[in-house]
Amino acid sequence: MRSELQESDKGDSHRRHQRGRLKRKRCIEAFEKNYEAILSREESMRDVAVIGVGMNRWGELWEKSMRDIFVEAALAAIDDAGVDHIESMYVGCMTSGLFVGQEHLGSLMADYLGVASIPATRVESACASGGVALRLGFLEVASGMSDIVLVGGVEKMTDVSGGEATYALSTAADQEYEDYQGITFPGLYAMMAHRHMYDYGTTREQLAQVAVKNHQHGSMNPLAQYPFKVTVEAVLNSVLVADPLRILDCSPITDGAAAVILCPVEMARKMSTKPMVQIIGSGQATDTIALHSRKDLTWLSATAMASERAFQMAGVGPSDLQLAEVHDCFTIAEICVIEALGLVEKGQGGKAAESGLTALGGKIPVNTSGGLKAKGHPVGATGVAQAIEIVKQLRGDAGERQVEGARLGLSQNMGGTGGSTAVHIFRRG
Amino acid sequence: MSTSARYWREIPQRYRLEAGKCKKCSRIAFPPRLVCPSCSSREFETVRLPDTGTVLTYTVIRVAPTPFSDEAPYAVAVVELKGGTRLTAQIADCPLDSIKIGQNVKVEFRRIRDEGQAGIICYGYKCVPIVS
Numbered sequence: 273m274r275s276e277l278q279e280s281d282k283g284d285s286h287r288r289h290q291r292g293r294l295k296r297k298r299c300i301e302a303f304e305k306n307y308e309a310i311l312s313r314e315e316s317m318r319d320v321a322v323i324g325v326g327m328n329r330w331g332e333l334w335e336k337s338m339r340d341i342f343v344e345a346a347l348a349a350i351d352d353a354g355v356d357h358i359e360s361m362y363v364g365c366m367t368s369g370l371f372v373g374q375e376h377l378g379s380l381m382a383d384y385l386g387v388a389s390i391p392a393t394r395v396e397s398a399c400a401s402g403g404v405a406l407r408l409g410f411l412e413v414a415s416g417m418s419d420i421v422l423v424g425g426v427e428k429m430t431d432v433s434g435g436e437a438t439y440a441l442s443t444a445a446d447q448e449y450e451d452y453q454g455i456t457f458p459g460l461y462a463m464m465a466h467r468h469m470y471d472y473g474t475t476r477e478q479l480a481q482v483a484v485k486n487h488q489h490g491s492m493n494p495l496a497q498y499p500f501k502v503t504v505e506a507v508l509n510s511v512l513v514a515d516p517l518r519i520l521d522c523s524p525i526t527d528g529a530a531a532v533i534l535c536p537v538e539m540a541r542k543m544s545t546k547p548m549v550q551i552i553g554s555g556q557a558t559d560t561i562a563l564h565s566r567k568d569l570t571w572l573s574a575t576a577m578a579s580e581r582a583f584q585m586a587g588v589g590p591s592d593l594q595l596a597e598v599h600d601c602f603t604i605a606e607i608c609v610i611e612a613l614g615l616v617e618k619g620q621g622g623k624a625a626e627s628g629l630t631a632l633g634g635k636i637p638v639n640t641s642g643g644l645k646a647k648g649h650p651v652g653a654t655g656v657a658q659a660i661e662i663v664k665q666l667r668g669d670a671g672e673r674q675v676e677g678a679r680l681g682l683s684q685n686m687g688g689t690g691g692s693t694a695v696h697i698f699r700r701g
Numbered sequence: 702m703s704t705s706a707r708y709w710r711e712i713p714q715r716y717r718l719e720a721g722k723c724k725k726c727s728r729i730a731f732p733p734r735l736v737c738p739s740c741s742s743r744e745f746e747t748v749r750l751p752d753t754g755t756v757l758t759y760t761v762i763r764v765a766p767t768p769f770s771d772e773a774p775y776a777v778a779v780v781e782l783k784g785g786t787r788l789t790a791q792i793a794d795c796p797l798d799s800i801k802i803g804q805n806v807k808v809e810f811r812r813i814r815d816e817g818q819a820g821i822i823c824y825g826y827k828c829v830p831i832v833s
């Protein structure tokens with residue numbers, strides 16, 4: 273009976289997958305039809321460079337306020353860029369209201385950065401807030417509206433109890449039809465994990481391998497919250513959070529901020545002495561907010577669409593990349609994301625960490641920073657910190673964890689269970 | 702956080718599994734929507750969802766959010782009801798290690814939780830295994 277069920281269900285899953293592919297193909301065709309119009313629009317856009325990055329050590333920063341954490345990162349980025357002013361800023365933040373009872377971050381952060389008067393905009397897209405903020409900063413410079421723009425992200429998560437933090441994060445799911453039933457974020461990703469294991473034979477050990485790899489990478493990142501190494505056994509013996517996910521499958525609760533400075537490439541060539549890093553592709557997409565509404569429970573269609581758009585804009589493909597920073601809020605997330613980005617075939621994500629494909633020294637190193645898993649996950653800051661890792665790698669500044677000859681890198685940042693995603697592609701030179 | 706007004710609004714869905722059926726393409730939207738995600742039609746009729754379905758995936762929550770901290774551990778699943786509508790629901794009345802993908806379940810009306818500050822008891826749907 274069980275095997276019959278499995279067989280017919282796998283048939284369904286296959287048909288659903290085919291339908292999903294068709295739908296995606298139609299979307300891409302529609303996109304391509306408009307592509308000439310988009311190209312001509314893009315021709316009128318300015319090329320955008322990242323000329324400064326700023327980030328301090330992440331962790332449980334009890335002695336520091338949210339505003340100080342943000343301003344420290346912003347000042348570091350301004351110093352790194354060597355600029356004497358900024359014209360506009362974006363602040364990615366998911367839910368400072370629930371974490372520290374503070375909204376209105378545009379005003380607060382501009383004020384404490386000493387630049388009150390400039391336009392400053394807080395951006396929220398759950399855990400993709402930082403990535404979406406980066407896209408808005410990119411668009412503002414590309415459009416010609418501003419020359420020097422700061423994009424930062426921040427989250428102060430350890431002022432509340434674990435239960436309150438779990439609740440705050442759960443507001444990224446459907447409050448009325450997911451959260452009401454008692455589901456949590458680890459729980460939602462755990463359900464994706466069970467289904468991925470069922471559909472593709474992904475193993476519990478393969479999930480653990482993602483954590484092992486990212487902690488190995490994170491052990492070489494002095495800014496990481498948890499720069500220690502873990503073993504497969506340690507992951508498998510850690511406390512269960514939501515079956516089959518254990519605590520070492522989960523990214524931590526973190527205080528932290530990150531910031532970058534963007535300007536037109538022409539201006540960067542004149543004023544920056546650092547190796548040039550450009551943003552050559554930006555894509556953003558959405559999917560249903562509730563996991564249960566998706567035809568295929570393990571296919572991240574917003575990630576697939578956002579990356580398709582970013583790859584089109586950049587004129588490159590997945591096989592051209594030398595590294596990627598992806599949203600590994602849970603081990604299963606990295607597995608599903610690398611499939612949706614086209615770095616591996618659908619269903620093959622589980623084998624990637626196990627085989628070393630996505631490790632430093634492998635064909636496509638993923639999360640050299642340690643990822644959300646080891647570096648930490650102050651949700652609003654994550655998307656900006658991913659950009660910082662790519663910039664450091666492309667500048668050749670990544671120290672022990674440097675990817676040799678890195679020229680092209682991608683960052684992927686998603687909100688909720690993948691209901692929103694921002695993807696950026698960066699090039700050296 | 703008080704959710705009393707919201708709770709009252711959602712009673713038709715929570716208590717009676719009321720959904721919207723698109724008059725143009727017959728797609729069923731649960732909860733009801735104003736626009737059909739398949740054909741963009743804005744005309745719906747109210748229908749009641751079937752009360753049996755299959756577990757598509759599941760988990761056991763060990764670390765619960767604040768409103769459910771006294772309930773853990775408990776099982777939550779994505780269930781596909783007959784006819785294809787999907788929802789997230791707890792699986793009750795069975796050992797937590799007995800739940801399987803593909804298992805048949807029946808939707809029942811149950812107590813979900815107490816609402817902290819307003820003090821009301823919140824009800825809704827949970828699923829229980831169908832024993833053959």
Ligand SMILES: [Zn+2]
Nearest residue numbers: 723726737740
């Ligand atoms: Zn319709």
